[in-house]
Amino acid sequence: MTTLTASPDPADLYLARLGTDHSRATVRSALTTVAKLVGADPVDWGHVTYVDLARVRAGLTAYSTDWGNTCWTVTRQVLLEARRLGVADPHMVDDVLALPRLRGRSGRLGRDLDDDELEALFDAVAPDTVQCRRDGALLAVLAYGGLRRSECACVGAADWDQAASLLTVRQGKGRKFRQIPIPGVGADLLDRWAEVHPGGGQLLRRVDRWGNVGGGLSASAVPKVLDRLCLTAGVAPVSAHAFRAKRITDVIAHPNGDLSLAAQLAGHSSTTVTARYDRRGLDDLRQVVDHLATRSGGGATVVGLARRPSATKAA
Numbered sequence: 001m002t003t004l005t006a007s008p009d010p011a012d013l014y015l016a017r018l019g020t021d022h023s024r025a026t027v028r029s030a031l032t033t034v035a036k037l038v039g040a041d042p043v044d045w046g047h048v049t050y051v052d053l054a055r056v057r058a059g060l061t062a063y064s065t066d067w068g069n070t071c072w073t074v075t076r077q078v079l080l081e082a083r084r085l086g087v088a089d090p091h092m093v094d095d096v097l098a099l100p101r102l103r104g105r106s107g108r109l110g111r112d113l114d115d116d117e118l119e120a121l122f123d124a125v126a127p128d129t130v131q132c133r134r135d136g137a138l139l140a141v142l143a144y145g146g147l148r149r150s151e152c153a154c155v156g157a158a159d160w161d162q163a164a165s166l167l168t169v170r171q172g173k174g175r176k177f178r179q180i181p182i183p184g185v186g187a188d189l190l191d192r193w194a195e196v197h198p199g200g201g202q203l204l205r206r207v208d209r210w211g212n213v214g215g216g217l218s219a220s221a222v223p224k225v226l227d228r229l230c231l232t233a234g235v236a237p238v239s240a241h242a243f244r245a246k247r248i249t250d251v252i253a254h255p256n257g258d259l260s261l262a263a264q265l266a267g268h269s270s271t272t273v274t275a276r277y278d279r280r281g282l283d284d285l286r287q288v289v290d291h292l293a294t295r296s297g298g299g300a301t302v303v304g305l306a307r308r309p310s311a312t313k314a315a
Contacts, residue, residue, distance in 0.1 A: 011078050034074065061102060072101060117238070121230070136192060141203075143186065146265050147244070149241070151267075158200070202215075
């Protein structure tokens with residue numbers, strides 16, 4: 001006798017092939033957004049129509065561009081699974097895939113972090129306690145490694161090579177493997193934490209008020225640690241993303257740096273994604289333009305027109 005099994009849900013198949021818990025959580029959230037726009041939770045991917053999904057595409061414009069495109073990418077991937085399973089009309093899927101991504105750019109996520117604030121945060125972890133050692137290690141991987149919050153919760157104790165001052169990220173976004181050199185102060189902070197680390201397992205651990213080291217620090221606990229450090233340092237609250245954006249910007253802006261190296265540090269496949277992290281603004285552009293004008297002599301002088309001093313000098 002042949003046993004018939006129910007056709008699997010395309011969304012479940014897509015979730016199953018994702019590499020990390022963080023990615024699966026993001027996709028589940030996106031599927032919830034899509035379900036609200038369809039008006040059915042869960043979405044019946046075998047009966048959804050082109051009109052339904054065209055309305056979803058239109059409804060996503062009410063969200064930020066980044067989140068809208070994330071939801072649309074998830075929709076497309078689940079539809080492809082549905083087509084492979086034979087539960088979605090191939091022609092309908094092709095028509096939906098032909099719909100474009102959302103255009104435009106979202107505003108910056110959170111605020112920028114400046115050098116003085118970063119120095120104040122490092123001063124806050126100077127006391128020689130177990131908790132400050134752990135907090136210093138967290139700041140090191142955020143500020144010098146540019147790690148994502150989810151990656152902070154995945155990197156293992158064995159991934160820190162003290163001799164080479166090299167941090168290995170084995171479970172990056174998209175299962176990407178990369179190695180990041182951690183310089184000077186950052187390496188010292190990680191070495192200081194390694195002295196009291198119990199060994200093995202996750203690099204960043206929970207530490208209670210009595211200095212006892214526990215299990216792994218979760219991604220959701222990272223903002224709580226940062227909020228406490230900001231309060232201690234007298235710095236306005238800042239997200240883990242701000243450390244990552246600052247590190248990427250610093251690499252791009254360095255005389256020996258560029259987008260390609262910044263993408264390598266960030267774990268990006270495309271430098272287009274990396275460029276979105278560049279936090280340099282109008283003041284930086286003005287300095288470059290003024291420098292180029294000075295180096296080239298400012299070009300020909302128009303008769304009867306006095307040369308205007310640069311805004312940088314005027315300021």
